[in-house]
Amino acid sequence: MYPNGFFPHGWEPYLLGGLLIGAGVALLFVLTGLIGGMSTVYSSTWSYVVSRPFFQQSNLTRSRVWRLAYAAGLIVGAALWFVLSGQPSRVAVSVPTWQLFIGGILVGYGARLSQGCTSGHGICGLASLSRPSLVAVITFMGTAFLTANIMARVVAPVAGR
Template structure:
Protein backbone atom coordinates (compact mmCIF):
# COMPACT_ATOMS: atom_id res chain seq x y z
CA UNK A 1 0.00 0.00 0.00
CA UNK A 2 1.58 3.24 -1.08
CA UNK A 3 0.57 6.77 -0.38
CA UNK A 4 -0.20 7.35 -4.06
CA UNK A 5 -2.81 4.58 -3.83
CA UNK A 6 -4.78 6.73 -1.40
CA UNK A 7 -3.89 10.22 -2.60
CA UNK A 8 -2.87 11.09 -6.15
CA UNK A 9 0.68 12.40 -6.32
CA UNK A 10 1.00 11.89 -2.56
CA UNK A 11 -1.16 14.97 -1.84
CA UNK A 12 -4.09 15.17 0.52
CA UNK A 13 -7.34 15.38 -1.46
CA UNK A 14 -8.37 18.82 -0.24
CA UNK A 15 -4.95 20.21 0.63
CA UNK A 16 -3.33 20.31 4.05
CA UNK A 17 -4.23 23.79 5.23
CA UNK A 18 -7.65 23.04 6.68
CA UNK A 19 -6.23 20.09 8.64
CA UNK A 20 -3.66 22.42 10.19
CA UNK A 21 -6.33 25.03 10.92
CA UNK A 22 -8.59 22.41 12.50
CA UNK A 23 -5.76 21.11 14.68
CA UNK A 24 -4.86 24.61 15.80
CA UNK A 25 -8.51 25.32 16.66
CA UNK A 26 -8.79 22.08 18.67
CA UNK A 27 -5.57 22.79 20.53
CA UNK A 28 -6.55 26.38 21.23
CA UNK A 29 -10.02 25.33 22.39
CA UNK A 30 -8.88 22.75 24.92
CA UNK A 31 -6.04 25.00 26.06
CA UNK A 32 -8.44 27.90 26.63
CA UNK A 33 -10.87 25.63 28.47
CA UNK A 34 -8.09 24.46 30.77
CA UNK A 35 -6.44 27.86 31.29
CA UNK A 36 -9.71 29.70 31.93
CA UNK A 37 -11.51 27.05 33.98
CA UNK A 38 -9.07 24.27 34.92
CA UNK A 39 -11.37 21.76 33.19
CA UNK A 40 -10.20 18.97 30.86
CA UNK A 41 -12.27 18.75 27.70
CA UNK A 42 -12.54 15.11 26.69
CA UNK A 43 -15.75 13.98 24.99
CA UNK A 44 -16.43 10.45 26.27
CA UNK A 45 -17.50 11.84 29.65
CA UNK A 46 -20.28 13.77 27.95
CA UNK A 47 -22.06 10.48 27.25
CA UNK A 48 -22.04 9.36 30.90
CA UNK A 49 -22.75 12.86 32.11
CA UNK A 50 -25.82 13.15 29.91
CA UNK A 51 -27.13 9.79 31.15
CA UNK A 52 -26.77 11.04 34.71
CA UNK A 53 -29.94 13.08 34.14
CA UNK A 54 -31.97 9.99 33.23
CA UNK A 55 -30.45 6.95 34.97
CA UNK A 56 -30.47 6.55 38.76
CA UNK A 57 -27.78 3.86 38.94
CA UNK A 58 -24.87 4.69 41.27
CA UNK A 59 -22.31 4.92 38.45
CA UNK A 60 -24.25 7.68 36.71
CA UNK A 61 -24.94 9.52 39.97
CA UNK A 62 -21.28 10.04 40.90
CA UNK A 63 -20.59 13.63 41.87
CA UNK A 64 -17.95 13.87 39.13
CA UNK A 65 -20.70 13.27 36.57
CA UNK A 66 -23.63 15.13 38.11
CA UNK A 67 -21.45 18.09 39.03
CA UNK A 68 -20.06 18.53 35.53
CA UNK A 69 -23.00 17.75 33.32
CA UNK A 70 -24.02 21.33 32.55
CA UNK A 71 -20.62 22.44 31.25
CA UNK A 72 -20.01 19.11 29.46
CA UNK A 73 -23.31 19.26 27.59
CA UNK A 74 -22.62 22.91 26.72
CA UNK A 75 -19.15 21.84 25.52
CA UNK A 76 -20.63 19.14 23.29
CA UNK A 77 -23.25 21.61 22.03
CA UNK A 78 -20.46 24.01 21.11
CA UNK A 79 -18.84 21.32 18.97
CA UNK A 80 -22.12 20.70 17.17
CA UNK A 81 -22.74 24.42 16.65
CA UNK A 82 -19.15 24.86 15.47
CA UNK A 83 -19.53 22.08 12.90
CA UNK A 84 -22.82 23.55 11.69
CA UNK A 85 -21.23 27.01 11.41
CA UNK A 86 -18.36 25.52 9.39
CA UNK A 87 -20.76 23.90 6.93
CA UNK A 88 -22.70 27.15 6.52
CA UNK A 89 -19.56 29.29 6.22
CA UNK A 90 -17.62 26.97 3.91
CA UNK A 91 -20.46 26.00 1.61
CA UNK A 92 -19.57 22.33 2.05
CA UNK A 93 -22.43 19.86 1.62
CA UNK A 94 -24.12 18.98 4.89
CA UNK A 95 -25.09 15.44 3.85
CA UNK A 96 -22.60 12.65 3.57
CA UNK A 97 -23.42 9.45 1.76
CA UNK A 98 -22.83 6.51 4.09
CA UNK A 99 -22.76 3.08 2.51
CA UNK A 100 -22.29 1.27 5.83
CA UNK A 101 -25.45 -0.42 7.14
CA UNK A 102 -27.04 1.26 10.15
CA UNK A 103 -26.64 -1.82 12.35
CA UNK A 104 -22.87 -1.81 11.75
CA UNK A 105 -22.66 1.86 12.66
CA UNK A 106 -24.65 1.15 15.84
CA UNK A 107 -22.45 -1.81 16.84
CA UNK A 108 -19.32 0.18 16.03
CA UNK A 109 -20.55 3.05 18.19
CA UNK A 110 -21.21 0.70 21.09
CA UNK A 111 -17.73 -0.81 20.79
CA UNK A 112 -16.06 2.59 20.58
CA UNK A 113 -18.07 3.85 23.55
CA UNK A 114 -17.18 0.77 25.58
CA UNK A 115 -13.51 1.12 24.66
CA UNK A 116 -13.53 4.79 25.59
CA UNK A 117 -14.97 4.04 29.01
CA UNK A 118 -12.60 1.07 29.46
CA UNK A 119 -9.57 3.28 28.76
CA UNK A 120 -11.03 6.04 30.94
CA UNK A 121 -11.18 8.48 28.06
CA UNK A 122 -11.60 8.84 24.34
CA UNK A 123 -9.18 9.77 21.60
CA UNK A 124 -9.88 13.47 22.09
CA UNK A 125 -9.42 13.31 25.85
CA UNK A 126 -6.22 11.26 25.74
CA UNK A 127 -4.85 12.46 22.42
CA UNK A 128 -5.44 16.17 22.76
CA UNK A 129 -5.79 16.90 26.46
CA UNK A 130 -3.82 14.02 27.98
CA UNK A 131 -0.78 14.31 25.74
CA UNK A 132 -0.73 18.07 26.19
CA UNK A 133 -0.49 17.58 29.95
CA UNK A 134 2.26 14.94 29.50
CA UNK A 135 0.12 12.16 30.98
CA UNK A 136 1.79 8.74 30.67
CA UNK A 137 -1.51 6.82 30.75
CA UNK A 138 -2.70 9.02 27.88
CA UNK A 139 0.47 8.26 25.93
CA UNK A 140 -0.15 4.52 26.42
CA UNK A 141 -3.79 4.96 25.38
CA UNK A 142 -2.90 6.93 22.24
CA UNK A 143 -0.23 4.41 21.20
CA UNK A 144 -2.80 1.64 21.73
CA UNK A 145 -5.46 3.52 19.72
CA UNK A 146 -3.05 4.16 16.86
CA UNK A 147 -1.59 0.62 16.77
CA UNK A 148 -5.10 -0.84 16.73
CA UNK A 149 -6.16 1.55 13.97
CA UNK A 150 -3.10 0.70 11.84
CA UNK A 151 -3.67 -3.04 12.28
CA UNK A 152 -7.40 -2.76 11.54
CA UNK A 153 -6.81 -0.65 8.42
CA UNK A 154 -4.24 -3.12 7.09
CA UNK A 155 -6.42 -6.15 7.81
CA UNK A 156 -9.44 -4.52 6.14
CA UNK A 157 -7.33 -3.45 3.16
CA UNK A 158 -6.04 -6.99 2.68
CA UNK A 159 -9.42 -8.67 3.22
CA UNK A 160 -11.76 -6.45 1.25
CA UNK A 161 -9.63 -3.81 -0.42
CA UNK A 162 -11.14 -1.00 1.66
Protein backbone atom coordinates in the same frame (compact mmCIF):
# COMPACT_ATOMS: atom_id res chain seq x y z
CA MET B 1 -3.83 2.79 -3.44
CA TYR B 2 -5.06 6.34 -2.73
CA PRO B 3 -6.33 7.74 -6.05
CA ASN B 4 -6.85 11.22 -4.60
CA GLY B 5 -3.76 11.16 -2.39
CA PHE B 6 -3.65 11.06 1.40
CA PHE B 7 -5.29 14.48 1.60
CA PRO B 8 -7.78 14.78 -1.26
CA HIS B 9 -8.84 18.28 -0.16
CA GLY B 10 -5.30 19.44 0.62
CA TRP B 11 -3.60 19.35 4.00
CA GLU B 12 -4.58 22.85 5.10
CA PRO B 13 -8.10 22.04 6.43
CA TYR B 14 -6.65 19.29 8.62
CA LEU B 15 -3.97 21.57 10.00
CA LEU B 16 -6.50 24.34 10.64
CA GLY B 17 -8.89 21.89 12.31
CA GLY B 18 -6.14 20.52 14.55
CA LEU B 19 -5.00 24.00 15.53
CA LEU B 20 -8.57 25.08 16.35
CA ILE B 21 -9.23 21.96 18.43
CA GLY B 22 -5.96 22.39 20.30
CA ALA B 23 -6.63 26.08 20.87
CA GLY B 24 -10.17 25.39 22.10
CA VAL B 25 -9.07 22.72 24.57
CA ALA B 26 -6.16 24.87 25.75
CA LEU B 27 -8.42 27.90 26.15
CA LEU B 28 -10.92 25.87 28.19
CA PHE B 29 -8.15 24.67 30.48
CA VAL B 30 -6.37 28.04 30.84
CA LEU B 31 -9.58 29.96 31.55
CA THR B 32 -11.34 27.43 33.76
CA GLY B 33 -8.91 24.64 34.72
CA LEU B 34 -11.36 22.14 33.18
CA ILE B 35 -10.39 19.26 30.88
CA GLY B 36 -12.79 18.92 27.97
CA GLY B 37 -13.08 15.23 27.11
CA MET B 38 -16.16 14.25 25.10
CA SER B 39 -16.79 10.75 26.49
CA THR B 40 -17.33 12.31 29.91
CA VAL B 41 -19.93 14.62 28.33
CA TYR B 42 -21.85 11.49 27.37
CA SER B 43 -21.67 10.00 30.87
CA SER B 44 -22.48 13.24 32.66
CA THR B 45 -25.52 13.82 30.44
CA TRP B 46 -26.87 10.37 31.31
CA SER B 47 -26.61 11.38 34.97
CA TYR B 48 -29.79 13.44 34.44
CA VAL B 49 -31.90 10.37 33.67
CA VAL B 50 -30.11 7.25 34.96
CA SER B 51 -29.93 6.67 38.70
CA ARG B 52 -27.29 3.92 38.61
CA PRO B 53 -24.31 4.68 40.90
CA PHE B 54 -21.84 5.09 38.05
CA PHE B 55 -23.82 7.96 36.53
CA GLN B 56 -24.43 9.59 39.91
CA GLN B 57 -20.76 10.09 40.76
CA SER B 58 -20.20 13.61 42.03
CA ASN B 59 -17.64 14.41 39.30
CA LEU B 60 -20.35 13.67 36.70
CA THR B 61 -23.29 15.40 38.38
CA ARG B 62 -21.26 18.51 39.27
CA SER B 63 -19.88 18.94 35.75
CA ARG B 64 -22.88 18.16 33.58
CA VAL B 65 -24.02 21.76 33.00
CA TRP B 66 -20.72 23.03 31.60
CA ARG B 67 -20.21 19.76 29.69
CA LEU B 68 -23.58 20.15 27.96
CA ALA B 69 -22.65 23.72 27.03
CA TYR B 70 -19.30 22.41 25.74
CA ALA B 71 -21.05 19.79 23.59
CA ALA B 72 -23.55 22.37 22.33
CA GLY B 73 -20.62 24.55 21.28
CA LEU B 74 -19.21 21.65 19.31
CA ILE B 75 -22.50 21.16 17.48
CA VAL B 76 -23.01 24.88 16.86
CA GLY B 77 -19.41 25.20 15.67
CA ALA B 78 -19.85 22.36 13.18
CA ALA B 79 -23.12 23.84 11.91
CA LEU B 80 -21.48 27.23 11.57
CA TRP B 81 -18.61 25.68 9.60
CA PHE B 82 -21.01 24.08 7.14
CA VAL B 83 -22.96 27.30 6.69
CA LEU B 84 -19.88 29.51 6.23
CA SER B 85 -17.86 27.07 4.11
CA GLY B 86 -20.66 26.19 1.71
CA GLN B 87 -20.04 22.48 2.27
CA PRO B 88 -23.02 20.16 1.95
CA SER B 89 -24.80 19.69 5.26
CA ARG B 90 -25.32 15.98 4.64
CA VAL B 91 -22.49 13.61 3.87
CA ALA B 92 -23.31 10.38 2.07
CA VAL B 93 -22.25 7.31 4.04
CA SER B 94 -21.94 3.98 2.28
CA VAL B 95 -21.78 1.94 5.50
CA PRO B 96 -24.90 -0.02 6.46
CA THR B 97 -26.75 1.29 9.50
CA TRP B 98 -26.28 -1.95 11.45
CA GLN B 99 -22.50 -1.65 11.06
CA LEU B 100 -22.59 1.94 12.30
CA PHE B 101 -24.66 0.81 15.28
CA ILE B 102 -22.27 -2.04 16.17
CA GLY B 103 -19.29 0.28 15.67
CA GLY B 104 -20.86 2.84 18.00
CA ILE B 105 -21.37 0.23 20.70
CA LEU B 106 -17.76 -0.97 20.36
CA VAL B 107 -16.39 2.57 20.46
CA GLY B 108 -18.52 3.42 23.50
CA TYR B 109 -17.38 0.27 25.28
CA GLY B 110 -13.75 1.00 24.41
CA ALA B 111 -14.05 4.57 25.65
CA ARG B 112 -15.39 3.38 28.99
CA LEU B 113 -12.80 0.59 29.20
CA SER B 114 -9.90 2.98 28.57
CA GLN B 115 -11.45 5.74 30.72
CA GLY B 116 -11.74 8.13 27.78
CA CYS B 117 -12.04 8.32 24.03
CA THR B 118 -9.23 8.43 21.52
CA SER B 119 -9.44 12.18 21.05
CA GLY B 120 -9.69 12.82 24.80
CA HIS B 121 -6.53 10.84 25.51
CA GLY B 122 -4.76 12.19 22.43
CA ILE B 123 -5.61 15.84 22.86
CA CYS B 124 -6.31 16.43 26.54
CA GLY B 125 -4.43 13.53 28.11
CA LEU B 126 -1.16 13.96 26.24
CA ALA B 127 -1.29 17.72 26.76
CA SER B 128 -1.49 17.16 30.52
CA LEU B 129 1.40 14.65 30.34
CA SER B 130 -0.78 11.77 31.54
CA ARG B 131 1.07 8.44 31.37
CA PRO B 132 -2.15 6.40 31.10
CA SER B 133 -3.14 8.58 28.13
CA LEU B 134 0.24 7.96 26.51
CA VAL B 135 -0.27 4.19 26.88
CA ALA B 136 -3.83 4.51 25.54
CA VAL B 137 -2.71 6.57 22.51
CA ILE B 138 0.10 4.13 21.70
CA THR B 139 -2.41 1.27 21.92
CA PHE B 140 -4.98 3.10 19.74
CA MET B 141 -2.43 4.06 17.11
CA GLY B 142 -0.76 0.66 17.03
CA THR B 143 -4.12 -1.02 16.59
CA ALA B 144 -5.11 1.48 13.89
CA PHE B 145 -1.87 0.98 11.94
CA LEU B 146 -2.19 -2.79 12.17
CA THR B 147 -5.86 -2.76 11.13
CA ALA B 148 -5.24 -0.36 8.22
CA ASN B 149 -2.41 -2.52 6.91
CA ILE B 150 -4.43 -5.72 7.20
CA MET B 151 -7.37 -4.09 5.45
CA ALA B 152 -5.15 -2.71 2.68
CA ARG B 153 -3.47 -6.06 2.05
CA VAL B 154 -6.36 -8.47 2.57
CA VAL B 155 -9.70 -6.75 2.04
CA ALA B 156 -8.83 -4.12 -0.60
CA PRO B 157 -7.42 -6.62 -3.19
CA VAL B 158 -10.48 -8.87 -2.74
CA ALA B 159 -12.86 -5.92 -3.19
CA GLY B 160 -11.03 -4.84 -6.36
CA ARG B 161 -11.76 -8.12 -8.19
